[in-house]
Amino acid sequence: MLVLKRKINEEIIINADIKIKILSVSDSQVKIGVEAPVEIEIFRGEVFEKVKANLVVASEKSKEKVAGISDLKINKLL
DSSP states (O other): OOOOOTTTTTTTEEEEEEEEEEEEETTTTEEEEEETTSSSSOOOOHHHHHHHHHHHHHHHHHSSSSSGGGGGOOOOOO
16 A cells, blocks of 8 residues: 655646545545546445445346246247
8 A cells, every 4th residue: 555645735646547636634534536537436435335235235136036037028929
């Protein structure tokens, strides 16, 4: 892990297209801004963990057979 000290309005540049800027510091909070291409998803750590857990559950459910699926099929004779 790279650890850097930054002051307000100073930036960190990642891979030339991601900027992290320190916006403010107060008490025990640091407000940062992240500027990145729209195709890059940015999550807070706790939100990412919930998304990841939901994806695992959804993946497991997608492997289950759906009861009565054959009743939903439509047979057409041409």
